[in-house]
Amino acid sequence: MKQVGDYFFDQWLDENMIRSLPSGEFWDSEEEETSKEWYILDGNFEKMENYIRSRRLVEQLDDCIAYLRQHGNELSGIGVDLGAGNLWAEPHLLKNVGVEKIYAIEFSRHRLLKLGPAVLQHYGVRPDQVVLVVGQFEDIRLDDASVDFIFMSAAFHHAACPTRLLTEMKRVLRQGGTVILIGEDYQTRAQMLKRHILRYLASRLPMALQLRLFKRQVVSKSLFCGWQGLKIEDPVVGDRMYYPHEYREMFSRGGFRHKMFRSGSDACAFVLSRLAGE
Numbered sequence: 001m002k003q004v005g006d007y008f009f010d011q012w013l014d015e016n017m018i019r020s021l022p023s024g025e026f027w028d029s030e031e032e033e034t035s036k037e038w039y040i041l042d043g044n045f046e047k048m049e050n051y052i053r054s055r056r057l058v059e060q061l062d063d064c065i066a067y068l069r070q071h072g073n074e075l076s077g078i079g080v081d082l083g084a085g086n087l088w089a090e091p092h093l094l095k096n097v098g099v100e101k102i103y104a105i106e107f108s109r110h111r112l113l114k115l116g117p118a119v120l121q122h123y124g125v126r127p128d129q130v131v132l133v134v135g136q137f138e139d140i141r142l143d144d145a146s147v148d149f150i151f152m153s154a155a156f157h158h159a160a161c162p163t164r165l166l167t168e169m170k171r172v173l174r175q176g177g178t179v180i181l182i183g184e185d186y187q188t189r190a191q192m193l194k195r196h197i198l199r200y201l202a203s204r205l206p207m208a209l210q211l212r213l214f215k216r217q218v219v220s221k222s223l224f225c226g227w228q229g230l231k232i233e234d235p236v237v238g239d240r241m242y243y244p245h246e247y248r249e250m251f252s253r254g255g256f257r258h259k260m261f262r263s264g265s266d267a268c269a270f271v272l273s274r275l276a277g278e
């Protein structure tokens, strides 16, 4: 295993492999990142903390952990954080005293190997508590039934193939293990339809009025674009959107039962556990 600063890392993918993956090129480009809240190399951790607070990510994690606790299940043992970004979540996960080690799997090398160690150091995470892995989360090179929990923050909806991701999760998770997904969007078809109709109507206003009201031209899809057409997705970033019933169907097809937690009006989190006999 190699070392970056005090921390150990493993490399499952090289640059060419990363850049050939869907949205790999976008996430592996450091220039895209320097203005983002996550870019803490200037030592400004407050802007990252404010952003995390504004997205209620820690609250969502706490809801999931409290739910597990109510069901006699503490977050503990060996975990993986898939699409771990700059590793902001590791200190929070490691606050749970039973958590021994986390494999942080991420295909953006500067996020994992440059921002990650700075975050871990800032929050006092010990080198024996994490392994950084340059890898992709639909191909988790860990043994079957070798992890106690899986965590993803704002990352599940980035999977190019969620079916494959869920199959990998089920494979590496031991019986009785848990998955926590936070930072997912919550948009019902009714909400999306309302937004679409308003946008459509706005796009029909005279241009001068659009510019006065919205400071730009409003672009809208055709009125009858179907439920899938209503979704707002970004193929470059790999941002996908799922309706609540689509999450339900994916999880159950993947062999998981789930509990959903709403967070504000437009976000949600999930705790998944393997269905009996799966």
Ligand SMILES: C[S@@+](CC[C@H](N)C(=O)[O-])C[C@H]1O[C@@H](n2cnc3c(N)ncnc32)[C@H](O)[C@@H]1O
Binding pocket: 021, 023, 027, 028, 082, 083, 084, 085, 086, 088, 105, 106, 107, 108, 111, 135, 136, 137, 138, 152, 153, 154, 155, 158, 159, 160, 183, 238
């Ligand atoms: C929206 S960011 C969330 C990052 C972090 N979990 C957080 O909460 O800030 C999505 C992350 O998933 C990573 N990612 C996307 N697809 C991936 C894949 N197939 N394998 C590994 N990482 C991936 C991106 O590089 C990015 O860091």
